[in-house]
Amino acid sequence: MKARRIAHLDMDAFYASVELLRYPELRGRPVVIGGRSTAQPQTGDDGVRRFTTLRTYAGRGVVTTSTYEARALGVFSAMGIMKAAQLAPEAVLLPADFDAYRHYSKLFKAAVTSIVPHIEDRGIDEIYIDLSEEPDDTLPLASRLKDAVKEATGLSCSIGVAPNKLLAKICSDLEKPNGLTILSHDDIPVRIGPLPVRKINGIGPKSNEKLASLGIRTVTELAHADLGFLQEHFGRSYSAWLHEAAHGIDDRPVETRSEPKSVSRETTFERNLHARQDRDALSGIFTALCTKVAEDLKRKGYVGKTIGIKLRYADFHTVTRDVTLPVPTGDAATIRRAAGECLRRVPLDQRLRLLGVRIGALSRPGDDPADLAPEQVQGELKFADQ
Structure with missing residues (x-):
């Protein structure tokens, strides 16, 4: 093998x-x-x-x-x-000009897939690539990928190659910008061990802070931590993952047909807005967000059933509300009505600093034989507070 x-x-x-x-x-x-x-x-x-x-x-x-x-x-x-x-x-x-960024994103991904077809799309500016079955040696193949991206876009990229996704993501950041890092398991103690634990994708700010309070700041220190000790503070599942990650263990495959879970749009206001005093401004922003979500769905070729909103108040407290439609939709007006139902279920007595709209439970149009045209949507709405 x-x-x-x-x-x-x-x-x-x-x-x-x-x-x-x-x-x-x-x-x-x-x-x-x-x-x-x-x-x-x-x-x-x-x-x-x-x-x-x-x-x-x-x-x-x-x-x-x-x-x-x-x-x-x-x-x-x-x-x-x-x-x-x-x-x-x-x-x-x-x-920001997201239309331009999406254009260049498509260019660099097309350049890579023209050489190696097995990629996992992880967002607008990053991908995983499975090189396991490629006959070329790692260094010339990775260099060829970098050159192809540069030729197609005029932009530089950094590539990390390792035995798994966890290590590859870490080492792609080691020599930025325009870096190329190749890592084996034998390199972990020297190249990965001294790094802060936050460099491991999956250790967020709260976990990083908690680990620091326990005297664990580097990957080596995490690798040497007793598993039972970690379980006392992080629970069985997450502590097991921490232990494996610190030892460079990751069996996740490169998922070449990843499907998005949701589409969302949000905006932070230039000044705090009040639901009553700034009603017209908020209404216009809300409608625009719903329209952009619908446009994103159309561009990506999806419809969705679960529509939600996100509000952040002036004191930074954040609330979300969801509603599930009887059938999927990609219609802006339908999204606006459903999001409006969610909005009626949150307190609007404080000023707002952020508003967002999200649609999940995505599917391709026609996948569900019960799909109806947006104007035909009827039935009970299912609410889920978060």
Whole structure:
């Protein structure tokens, strides 16, 4: 039986890199993606493009991503833009352009599948690739994949190759940007052991904090931890996974036909909005989110039955509500009505900072013989509070 060779390919600062193709004069400068569409560059009478900087930003936006130069100044994704402005006031601010990012995502994935067909799509900027049955040696094959991505997109990527998905994802991050790392089980003590436990995909901030409180900060320390001790603090199932992950054990296959579980859209408001005082503004935003979800479903070729909303209040408390329709839908108006039913079941006496709409229980149109046209949808709605 051939040894497993699993690659994880991760595009380097993907959104920001796509923007640098459009605005090459920004190369080498700290650039932040996020905020409002008003951050669009303006071309003056002299033909020179002028960019918005974080110094002039005022609002609620969140950083979507940043260039490596901005990261060196402490600016990372999910950070509030106002905080980023304190760290890097001269950084350039650009709005996100998801149509462009999806375009380049398709290009790089097509380039990879033209060489190796067995890939698992993990999102807009990363994939797993099963190289186990490929006749070529690992290094030239991985280099060929990197070159193909560069030729197709003009962008760089980082690839990690290892015996399984868990290790491949870790090592794709070891030599970013434009990295190529090949790892074996024998390399774990030297290359993986000294890393912080948070580098293991599946150990989130809360688990990382709890492990640190127990004196476990590195992968080696986690590998040496007694399994019974871990079970006392994390339970039987998660502690068993922690133990295996720290020893580089992962038997998950590369799933070449992965199906999405849900489609969602959400937005963080520039200022807190109130359901009554800002009714018109909220109604317009709510309808737009439902329309975008419907458009995403159409583009991906899905319909869904479970529609939900997500609200985050000014105090950061978050609530969700779901409703299950009798039959799947991809119709914007139907999604809007169902999401509106969910909205009526949450308190609206506080100001809101975020609103989201989600549709799950996805299927392909026509998969269910009971499917009806959206205007024919009737019957009892099934609610699920979370």
